[in-house]
Structures are given as C-alpha cells and as structure tokens.
Amino acid sequence: MVLCVVCGRENARYRCRNCRAAYCCSACHKTHRDPERPNHCESIQPPSNETGGKNEVEESTDRTDAKEFQTLGSKNGNTALEGHDARLKRGREGETNFIEGERDEDGELVVLGEAHLSELAHDTNIRKKLLSSELQQLLRVIDASRSRIDALEAAMANTPEFKEFCDEVLGVVSAAERGLRPGM
Incomplete structure (x- = not known):
C-alpha cells in the first residue's frame, strides 16, 4: 500500500517521473510539481562540485533520508512523525508493487x-x-x-x-x- 505524498491517501497508483514520489490523482500531481507547495518535486540535478562528487542515486537517497521524519497530516487532522523503519517498509512495498504489479484480496494480478x-x-x-x-x-x-x-x-x-x-x-x-x- 503506497501513500500519496500530497494528500496522504492510500493506493497511490502513479509516480512522478522526476523523483519517483507516489501520488493518487492528477490534482495531487499538479500540486506536487508546484515549487511553492510543501512536498514539491525535487527533480534530480546533475552531479556538481557542491555535492562532493556524489552520483544521482546517492543524491536521491540523501533527499529521501532528509525527508524521513517529515511531518504529515493524518486522516483526522492531527500530525504525526513518521519513523525511518515505517518509511523504508512502505518504500519497499511501493517498489514491489511498481515492479510486480498490484493484486486484489485473492492474490489475482489486477494491474x-x-x-x-x-x-x-x-x-x-x-x-x-x-x-x-x-x-x-x-x-x-x-x-x-x-x-x-x-x-x-x-x-x-x-x-x-x-x-x-x-x-x-x-x-x-x-x-x-x-x-x-x-x-x-
């Protein structure tokens, strides 16, 4: 189950082409692309001297790690801190769904x-x-x-x-x- 980075809904079926963040609909994607909004798309920049020679994968990992304790609104309006383990687990499940497809309750492949x-x-x-x-x-x-x-x-x-x-x-x-x- 993948959460939308903008609204927090479950079953986000789409991913940003630049940063691979999950989102649930076109409205959330537009919000995600808006640089003036929180959780906006941070597209991967080419390596430069400022990054200390890191490659794109290392930079992407650093950005993901920097966001790991980001405050998100929960369904009832309260805020909660997400821990590192929960974020990693959700990331692995999202990648598995992206690679292997989505299944229904009976285990049948639907996407x-x-x-x-x-x-x-x-x-x-x-x-x-x-x-x-x-x-x-x-x-x-x-x-x-x-x-x-x-x-x-x-x-x-x-x-x-x-x-x-x-x-x-x-x-x-x-x-x-x-x-x-x-x-x-």
Whole structure:
C-alpha cells in the first residue's frame, strides 16, 4: 500500500517521473510539481562540485533520508512523525508493487507491473502482431469504448485473430509471473 505524498491517501497508483514520489490523482500531481507547495518535486540535478562528487542515486537517497521524519497530516487532522523503519517498509512495498504489479484480496494480478510490461514490450511475436492496422484499430475502439470489458469480450468472441493475440499476451504475462514467483 503506497501513500500519496500530497494528500496522504492510500493506493497511490502513479509516480512522478522526476523523483519517483507516489501520488493518487492528477490534482495531487499538479500540486506536487508546484515549487511553492510543501512536498514539491525535487527533480534530480546533475552531479556538481557542491555535492562532493556524489552520483544521482546517492543524491536521491540523501533527499529521501532528509525527508524521513517529515511531518504529515493524518486522516483526522492531527500530525504525526513518521519513523525511518515505517518509511523504508512502505518504500519497499511501493517498489514491489511498481515492479510486480498490484493484486486484489485473492492474490489475482489486477494491474501489470514494470516486469510484465517489459516482457510484453520485448516479445517479438506480440510486436509483429501489433504491426497489423486492423489490430491497432480494434485496440483503439476497445480503449475508447464506454464499457471496455464488454468491448473486449465482444472482440474476443467475434475476431479469432484478436483472441489469438489476447492468448499470446496472457501467455507472456503468465511466463513473466512465473519468473517473478518461482514457487508457482
């Protein structure tokens, strides 16, 4: 469970491209980018003489460590200090969700993680199939549909090539899942 750096809500699904801070919605992202607000984005600066030769990773770690006792508003309006251990634990869980994806209560994968997306992007069969203009158009129609699930099910029932593509995608995701969880 990842907390939004702006409003403190749980299940922050998005991350800042510059500093990797988690946020829950576009309004929080805009607030996070505003340099006049607390918790604003501190984008990584190139190494200079002032940093003593530290690289970007070390500078990012230093910024994270500097924020570890930052005062955050709790849900009932009180303030609380977050300790180092709680922040590190939450950071590890957030990175795991980002890499492995998010799961529901039953343990089913509901949002693909970076590892799954990387496998899909590098699969040559999927890349070849995505060159088809018919498949591209069908994917656009499904994405623009009001009920994407219904449109997806209809496309799978009516278009054998699309069903084959979906089966291939599920196979790649399943293989990536086995790679992430060797005991499966």
